[in-house]
Amino acid sequence: MSRLLSLYRGATTALGPLIALYLAYRMGHGKEDRERFAERQGRASRPRPAGKLVWIHAASIGEAVSMLSLIDRLLVERPKLSVLVTTGTVTSARLLATRLPPGRAWHQYVPVDRIAYVRRFLEHWRPDLALWVESELWPNLITETCISGIPLLLINGRMSLRSFRGWRRVPGLITPLLANFDLCLAQDAVQAQRLARLGAAAATTVGNLKAAAAPLPAEKGELSRLAAACVGRPLWLAASTHDGEEDAAASAHIQLAKNHPGLLTIIAPRHPARGPEIAEALRARGLRVARRARNEKIEAATDVYLVDTLGELGLFYRLSGIAFVGGSLTHKGGHNPMEAALLDCAILHGPDMSNCAAVAEALARAKATITVGNAGDLAREVGRLLDDPMERAARAAAAAGIAADNRAVLDAVLERLAPWLDRLSSHATARA
Numbered sequence: 001m002s003r004l005l006s007l008y009r010g011a012t013t014a015l016g017p018l019i020a021l022y023l024a025y026r027m028g029h030g031k032e033d034r035e036r037f038a039e040r041q042g043r044a045s046r047p048r049p050a051g052k053l054v055w056i057h058a059a060s061i062g063e064a065v066s067m068l069s070l071i072d073r074l075l076v077e078r079p080k081l082s083v084l085v086t087t088g089t090v091t092s093a094r095l096l097a098t099r100l101p102p103g104r105a106w107h108q109y110v111p112v113d114r115i116a117y118v119r120r121f122l123e124h125w126r127p128d129l130a131l132w133v134e135s136e137l138w139p140n141l142i143t144e145t146c147i148s149g150i151p152l153l154l155i156n157g158r159m160s161l162r163s164f165r166g167w168r169r170v171p172g173l174i175t176p177l178l179a180n181f182d183l184c185l186a187q188d189a190v191q192a193q194r195l196a197r198l199g200a201a202a203a204t205t206v207g208n209l210k211a212a213a214a215p216l217p218a219e220k221g222e223l224s225r226l227a228a229a230c231v232g233r234p235l236w237l238a239a240s241t242h243d244g245e246e247d248a249a250a251s252a253h254i255q256l257a258k259n260h261p262g263l264l265t266i267i268a269p270r271h272p273a274r275g276p277e278i279a280e281a282l283r284a285r286g287l288r289v290a291r292r293a294r295n296e297k298i299e300a301a302t303d304v305y306l307v308d309t310l311g312e313l314g315l316f317y318r319l320s321g322i323a324f325v326g327g328s329l330t331h332k333g334g335h336n337p338m339e340a341a342l343l344d345c346a347i348l349h350g351p352d353m354s355n356c357a358a359v360a361e362a363l364a365r366a367k368a369t370i371t372v373g374n375a376g377d378l379a380r381e382v383g384r385l386l387d388d389p390m391e392r393a394a395r396a397a398a399a400a401g402i403a404a405d406n407r408a409v410l411d412a413v414l415e416r417l418a419p420w421l422d423r424l425s426s427h428a429t430a431r432a
Contacts, residue, residue: 009143054128069214083106132181234260236386242271253303342403347363349372
């Protein structure tokens with residue numbers, strides 16, 4: 001164990017009271033689940049299932065959703081396995097409550113990265129295999145998992161340029177952490193190279209699992225009701241938006257409405273808890289807003305339908321046909337454009353798609369996407385797609401083609417995981 005890693009472990013033990021104060025602050029601001037807070041201290045809220053258990057750890061919504069297709073396949077192809085999924089956010093917990101397959105898959109909050117909490121978590125769950133998703137590299141969680149003899153595999157690994165530069169300053173911490181992973185599958189060749197330079201010697205890639213996800217779900221009856229409320233109106237969607245992008249969407253709407261009577265702009269913020277402040281800002285600009293979280297209906301006079309709810313993007317991608325993917329105008333790295341590609345959308349995004357660069361490049365090469373730099377660009381390009389249904393359909397078809405090509409990624413990932421999964425089978429256990 002490196003000196004820097006030992007120092008980190010000692011500090012997280014000694015600073016226990018300050019960590020407790022910080023968690024209390026987060027709870028007071030709605031960032032922790034009061035009813036399930038004990039899980040963040042490693043205290044499980046349900047018994048461990050009998051048999052072999054695969055633990056999948058993802059940071060938040062995007063990472064967790066990208067694992068759902070993998071979880072489905074694991075449970076079908078490995079009928080004696082159970083799956084535990086951990087995340088750290090309230091929003092991801094709420095979403096997974098409705099999206100995980102019932103019976104053999106459960107969600108728990110990941111323990112805060114203190115040794116006592118982590119050990120308590122591992123002693124209860126005793127996972128037989130741990131799959132880490134993307135870039136959630138908590139030192140105590142990884143180190144204690146390794147000490148417990150649990151095989152660690154990194155899948156869909158990602159290392160942004162900013163994170164890469166930051167980790168390079170502390171090689172004594174990142175190198176021993178990455179050395180604990182028996183397998184490191186990165187999202188693309190760039191990510192694999194960065195992870196390898198930081199210490200994941202065997203880093204490689206078979207593609208991005210986000211590109212292999214199943215289409216987001218939608219309740220057919222609700223989709224029909226929404227379509228009826230919007231019939232005859234031009235509309236478009238700004239999805240997974242961050243602070244600043246709702247304002248860009250509002251500016252675009254105001255410009256577009258001059259030449260597109262009855263225009264409806266749908267805004268689905270990445271963090272629905274921001275709904276009230278977004279609605280207030282939109283109304284301050286003179287826009288008539290209906291909030292989905294308050295069951296406000298889309299009426300003829302509605303300018304913006306604010307989807308401040310969880311797990312419903314599947315409805316609105318299907319409804320709109322034109323989708324701006326957020327997190328890309330405000331330097332957040334962009335969100336997964338394949339969700340829109342799978343649901344017949346022409347896709348727009350900002351210049352920063354670093355979180356899913358390979359997928360974004362493939363879509364761009366196929367002429368499926370349009371890059372916009374500001375609200376003016378957004379208004380111009382959305383207007384062009386509204387005025388030219390043929391171009392909209394051509395870009396959506398190109399996006400669907402890329403999505404279809406990427407479905408083989410899941411097979412490739414499962415093939416790489418097979419040696420560890422096979423060891424969990426009953427006949428392999430008997431031989432051991």
